[in-house]
Amino acid sequence: MEIKSYLRTEGDINISPERGQWQEAHLSEQTMDVLDNDSRYFLHQSMSTPCLNVIKNAEGIYLEDMDGRKIIDFHGNSVHQVGYKNQYVIEAVKNQLDELPFLPRRYTSPIAIQLAQKLVELAPGDLNRVLLTPGGTSAIGLAMKLARKATGKFKTISTWDSFHGASLDAISVGGEGVFRNDMGPLLPGTEHMMPFNSYRSILGECDDGGMKGLDYLEYVLEREGDVGAIIIEPIRSTDVQIPPKAYFQRLRQLCDQFGVLLVLDEIPTAFGRTGKMFVHEHYDIVPDIVVIGKGFGGGVFPMAGIIAREGLNIAQDISLGHYTHEKSSVGCAAALATIEYIENNGLLEHSEQMGVVLKNRLTQMMSKHEIIGDVRVIGMLAAIELVRSRQSKEKAVEETEKVMYLCMERGLSFKVSNGNVITLVPPLITTQEQLEQALDIIEAAISEVSSQ
Known part of the structure; x- marks a missing residue:
C-alpha cells in the first residue's frame, strides 16, 4: 500500500x-x-x-x-x-493487590480519596473536583459530557492535527487523518480551527504567536451561540508545538467572554514532562477542566481522569462515567505512588x-x-x-x-x-x-x- x-x-x-x-x-x-x-x-x-x-x-x-x-x-x-518497572510504584501496586484488588462501583476506599485529594492540592485555582476513568480516551468523553451538561451547549471547537483519543467521540474532536479518514459521519457539532502555528506554516505569514487563529475563533464565537467547550492540547505532544503564553491567556479571556469552557488535554504531557506538574502552569491560567492520563499510572496501570473546577459539580442526576474500573483501587495506588516518586526524587x-x-x-x-x-x-x-x-x-x-x-x-x-x-x-x-x-x-x- x-x-x-x-x-x-x-x-x-x-x-x-x-x-x-x-x-x-x-x-x-x-x-x-x-x-x-x-x-x-x-x-x-x-x-x-x-x-x-x-x-x-x-x-x-x-x-x-x-x-x-x-x-x-x-x-x-x-x-x-x-x-x-519503577519499584516504588510496583510495591504500591503489590500492597494494594493484597489489601483491596478491586473496588466495586458505588463504594470508595481511602486510597481513592488520597489520590483525589493529592490532585486537588497540586492543581491551581478552584480545580477541586476529580473523576477517574480507565483511559485517556474515556476521560475526553467525560469532559465533553460535563461541558454539555454545564453549558447546555453541544458544540465543541478543537484544532486540526490534534489527538484526543481513538474512540468515535474522541476522533470527532481530534484532527488527525490517520484516525478520522473513511470513518463516515462523526459526532455532530465538533468544529475545528487551525492550530496556533498554521498561519505561519501554511500562509507563509509572519509569526504572530497564533493570534490570527484566535481572531478567527473570536469571529466564530460571536456568530455561534451554541459552543460549549474549546478542547485543546496546551502543548501538542506529537510534534511538540509550543504556543506562547499570550496565546493561552487570550484564549482564556475569549472563553470567559463567550461563556465557553476551556478543556485542556494534558493526557501525554502532565506530571513533569514539561518541567511542571501540569502544563497549564506555564501559561498562568486556570482551565475549567484538565484531562490527565498516560504517565498518571506510572507505566504500570492504565489510569486517567479529569480535574474540574468547583462550579462544575452539577451532574449528580446523570452518570458522566460509571465505568467498571472508575475508582480502581490498584490504579489509584499506582497513580499516587507515581506522583510521590516524582516529588520525592525532584x-x-x-x-x-x-x-x-x-x-x-x-x-x-x-x-x-x-x-x-x-x-x-x-x-x-x-x-x-x-x-x-x-x-x-x-x-x-x-x-x-x-x-x-x-x-x-x-x-x-x-x-x-x-x-x-x-x-x-x-x-x-x-x-x-x-x-x-x-x-x-x-x-x-x-x-x-x-x-x-
Whole structure:
C-alpha cells in the first residue's frame, strides 16, 4: 500500500519498505516467527499490528528485545515518566493487590480519596473536583459530557492535527487523518480551527504567536451561540508545538467572554514532562477542566481522569462515567505512588535542567546540519524537524524514516510525527549522560543520512 509523502504520519512505518528491510537485517528467525503469530491473531491497524519487534523486558529507560538488544526508549507511548518497572510504584501496586484488588462501583476506599485529594492540592485555582476513568480516551468523553451538561451547549471547537483519543467521540474532536479518514459521519457539532502555528506554516505569514487563529475563533464565537467547550492540547505532544503564553491567556479571556469552557488535554504531557506538574502552569491560567492520563499510572496501570473546577459539580442526576474500573483501587495506588516518586526524587527540577541540556545540544546540531529545519524543546519533550530545504520547508519524510531506523539499529527508539518530526520523550529519570548518549546516536544518524 503506497502512502503519499505529505500524508505520512508515525503510523505509516508499519507498512513501509524500510521497516521490512530493517527487520530482515536485524531480527532473528525466532523473533520473526513470534511477529508472524502476532500478525496472525490481531486485527491489523496503523501504528500497531503488524508490529516492529518483540519486547521481553522493560526497565528504567530501556527496552530489551527478544534477541537481547537493549534499547533506550524515548517513545514509551508517553507513559514512562518514572521509568519502566519503577519499584516504588510496583510495591504500591503489590500492597494494594493484597489489601483491596478491586473496588466495586458505588463504594470508595481511602486510597481513592488520597489520590483525589493529592490532585486537588497540586492543581491551581478552584480545580477541586476529580473523576477517574480507565483511559485517556474515556476521560475526553467525560469532559465533553460535563461541558454539555454545564453549558447546555453541544458544540465543541478543537484544532486540526490534534489527538484526543481513538474512540468515535474522541476522533470527532481530534484532527488527525490517520484516525478520522473513511470513518463516515462523526459526532455532530465538533468544529475545528487551525492550530496556533498554521498561519505561519501554511500562509507563509509572519509569526504572530497564533493570534490570527484566535481572531478567527473570536469571529466564530460571536456568530455561534451554541459552543460549549474549546478542547485543546496546551502543548501538542506529537510534534511538540509550543504556543506562547499570550496565546493561552487570550484564549482564556475569549472563553470567559463567550461563556465557553476551556478543556485542556494534558493526557501525554502532565506530571513533569514539561518541567511542571501540569502544563497549564506555564501559561498562568486556570482551565475549567484538565484531562490527565498516560504517565498518571506510572507505566504500570492504565489510569486517567479529569480535574474540574468547583462550579462544575452539577451532574449528580446523570452518570458522566460509571465505568467498571472508575475508582480502581490498584490504579489509584499506582497513580499516587507515581506522583510521590516524582516529588520525592525532584523530577520536576530535573526535567527543567535536562530541558536546558536538550535545547543547547539541539540548537548546536541545527547550526551544523542544514537538514534540521527547526528544534522545539520544553522540559523533557523535544522535536527535531527535518527538511529538504530550510527555504521551502519541504518535509524530509524518507530521510526522517531512515534516521529512525539507523537509530534503532544503534539502540535508540523514538517516534516520528507528522512524517518528518523526530519526537523525543525521555523518561524523567534519564541522566544527563544517558541523554547525551542518545543525542550522539541521533546526530550521527542525521549526519549519515544528510550526507547521502
